[in-house]
Amino acid sequence: MPSPLLKEKSRKLLSAAGITINGDQPYDIVIHDERLYRQVFLGGSLALGEAYMDGWWDVERLDKFFTKVLAAGLRTKVGRFRSVLQSAAHILFNRQSIRRAFEVGERHYDIGNDLYVAMLDKRMTYTCGYWDKANTLDEAQEHKLDLICRKLGLRPGQNILDIGCGWGSFAKFAAEKYGVSVTGVTISKEQAALARKLCEGLPVEIILTDYRNIEGMFDHIVSVGMFEHVGYKNYRTYMEVAERHLKDGGLFLLHTIGGNTSIVATDPWIDRYIFPNGMLPSIRQIGGAIEGLFVMEDWHNFGPDYDKTLMAWHRNFNEHWPELQAAYDERFFRMWNYYLLLCAASFRARQNQLWQIVLSKKGVPGGYTTVR
Numbered sequence: 521m522p523s524p525l526l527k528e529k530s531r532k533l534l535s536a537a538g539i540t541i542n543g544d545q546p547y548d549i550v551i552h553d554e555r556l557y558r559q560v561f562l563g564g565s566l567a568l569g570e571a572y573m574d575g576w577w578d579v580e581r582l583d584k585f586f587t588k589v590l591a592a593g594l595r596t597k598v599g600r601f602r603s604v605l606q607s608a609a610h611i612l613f614n615r616q617s618i619r620r621a622f623e624v625g626e627r628h629y630d631i632g633n634d635l636y637v638a639m640l641d642k643r644m645t646y647t648c649g650y651w652d653k654a655n656t657l658d659e660a661q662e663h664k665l666d667l668i669c670r671k672l673g674l675r676p677g678q679n680i681l682d683i684g685c686g687w688g689s690f691a692k693f694a695a696e697k698y699g700v701s702v703t704g705v706t707i708s709k710e711q712a713a714l715a716r717k718l719c720e721g722l723p724v725e726i727i728l729t730d731y732r733n734i735e736g737m738f739d740h741i742v743s744v745g746m747f748e749h750v751g752y753k754n755y756r757t758y759m760e761v762a763e764r765h766l767k768d769g770g771l772f773l774l775h776t777i778g779g780n781t782s783i784v785a786t787d788p789w790i791d792r793y794i795f796p797n798g799m800l801p802s803i804r805q806i807g808g809a810i811e812g813l814f815v816m817e818d819w820h821n822f823g824p825d826y827d828k829t830l831m832a833w834h835r836n837f838n839e840h841w842p843e844l845q846a847a848y849d850e851r852f853f854r855m856w857n858y859y860l861l862l863c864a865a866s867f868r869a870r871q872n873q874l875w876q877i878v879l880s881k882k883g884v885p886g887g888y889t890t891v892r
Contacts, residue, residue, distance in 0.1 A: 526557040537592035539585065547584035551577050564598050569789035569862075573855045582858065583831070586865030595787075622707045622730075623796050624749055629686075629708035632847060636687070638840035639833050644687035644718070647745035647775065648826040648874045652892070657832040660825070665693040668742055671818070671878055671891045672771050674698040678739040681705075681765060683731050684746020688715030688724065695722040703736065705729050731761055740770045747776035748798050752784055755801065755809035763813045763881060772814065772879040777826070777872055778802060794859050800872065814879035817888035823873035830864035 531541055540548045553576035559567040571577060579585040589595065640646055641661040649660025650667050668690065674680070676699030682691050685704025688711075694700050701723035706712050712728045719726065731746075741762050750758045762772050779800040785791070786799040801809075810816065837844075837856060845853070866872040878888060 523558060526561055527554070530557050530560070533594055533597060537588040537594055539588055546581040547579060547588055549577055549579050549585065553577070561598050564788065565595055566788035566792060569793065569855075569858055572858050573793075573851050575854070582861035583834075583864045583868070586862050587868045590865055590869040590871050624798065625706070625708035625711070627796055628794060629706075630710040633687075633710050633714050634847065635837075635844060638844060639837045643689040643693065644714070645689040646686050648777075648822070649829045649832075650822065651825045651828050652822075657829070657836075660829065660832075661689070662693070665690055666697070667891070668744065668773055668775065668876070669694055669698050671876065672740045672742065672773055674700050674740065676700065679703070679736075681734065681736070681738040681741045683734070683741065683743040683762070684749070685711070685715060685726060686745070687711050688719045688726060690742060690744055691715070691724045691726070692719045692722060695719070695724050700739075701725075703727065703738070705731060705734060731758065734761060734765055736765060737767050738765055738770065739767055741766050741772040742775070743773070744775040745777075747774060748800055749795070750801075751797065751799055752782075752801070752805055755805055759809045759813050762879075766881060768881055770881070771817070771884075774806075774875070774877045774879065776801060776806075776875055776877075778806070778875045779872060780870075790859070790862075793855055806877070810879060814881060815883040816877065817880050817884055818876075818878040818890055820876040820892070821873050822876075823867050823870065826872070826874045827864050827867040830860050830867070834860040834864065 534541060534549065538547075542548070542550055553571070556571050556576045559571055563570075636644060636646065641649075641657045643658070643661055643665070645661040645665070648664065649657060650664035651660045652663065654660035654663050672680075674694060678700045680691075680694060680700050680702045682702055682704040685691055685702075685706050686708075688704060691702035691704045695702055702725070704715060704724065704726045706715070706726065706728060707730060709728060712726050715724075715726045731750075743762075747758070766772055777800050779802050782802040782804050783799060786795070791798065807816075834857065837860065841853060848856075863872075867874070880888070
């Protein structure tokens with residue numbers, strides 16, 4: 521039986537966020553196993569996520585539930601001891617060292633191209649879309665890729681470095697639409713294999729390597745959705761790599777999720793089950809990393825667009841689940857839905873942001889013209 525004290529404390533915390541235990545609203549939590557109360561107070565967000573994967577609780581609309589939880593700041597009120605231990609581990613060790621660089625590729629990006637083909641847009645773009653004038657996921661991703669190309673001012677014949685190229689969506693788009701050659705690097709074997717196939721016949725080279733092993737000089741550099749894997753101990757190194765391989769007069773566009781505060785560790789559940797060793801940078805951390813290396817020409821935040829993107833992925837995933845479930849079990853189904861809807865809520869509650877930052881080495885003569 522649960523502790524009456526913990527049950528009442530849970531009721532009060534959730535009530536402050538407008539959530540009723542076993543209520544009738546789509547964002548109300550339904551408890552199937554009352555061991556949940558003790559587990560969450562001891563284990564925080566990790567225990568909450570694991571309990572959901574095990575079927576201990578449900579919510580009709582997880583995205584709405586987490587939007588309320590995050591907006592009310594409830595994540596900081598349970599599981600503090602575990603959070604302290606995790607932060608200490610990130611402080612003591614470089615969780616994103618070269619030795620560990622391929623871990624996220626193996627545990628996240630390599631789990632199955634069939635999953636990502638079903639979930640993503642037709643170009644296989646696993647980053648935030650740009651929904652300003654888009655009505656579909658395919659349009660939002662094409663608009664995002666074109667926005668990047670326009671911000672960089674790509675011209676035919678230029679050589680572009682794509683750090684964290686994924687399945688080659690930017691490389692293929694830029695080569696086809698703007699006539700550039702692209703060198704893409706990734707730490708995922710499955711991404712590299714499919715990217716090479718998708719970009720066949722184009723001036724695109726896909727290399728399986730860590731960013732710290734990049735060679736060559738490039739007219740421009742782009743990095744879309746990779747900086748979240750770098751880690752705060754390596755931000756300066758990452759910027760030094762970009763500066764070293766960017767030609768004078770070139771631009772570096774960094775597309776990254778960002779957080780409102782400076783942290784040294786990510787959410788424990790996300791770290792264990794989705795993105796091992798990942799973490800979100802803050803404005804201050806990015807600013808410190810670029811100081812003395814780059815001039816910040818433009819900083820564009822369209823974080824709410826990630827909410828729309830994640831909800832589109834969630835719809836695709838669930839629509840295609842009947843054809844995926846032979847390869848993935850029910851616990852994975854619950855885990856993946858939890859991941860997508862938790863992340864959607866984090867952007868809806870404005871806890872996370874999506875930044876596109878344009879950097880130059882010595883400043884654009886006469887000033888950079890903002891592109892939207």
